[in-house]
Amino acid sequence: MALRPEHEIHTxxxxxxxxxGLMLAGFVVLVLALTFTKVTNGAFELPRAEELTQ
Structure with missing residues (x-):
């Protein structure tokens, strides 16, 4: 049984x-890069427990 040729609309x-898909992958890479840059920057600190209870 021969396969039918693919229709032009499917191409x-x-x-x-x-x-x-490429645009979505690029967006994901951009968000990951920005997150990685912000986390590895020296200004990023987790809140201390004392500050959370006030």
């Missing part, structure tokens, strides 16, 4: 899906 949809 365009696949290209669009790849583009959206």
């Amino acid at each position: 365009r949809r696949r290209g669009r899906n790849v583009g959206v």
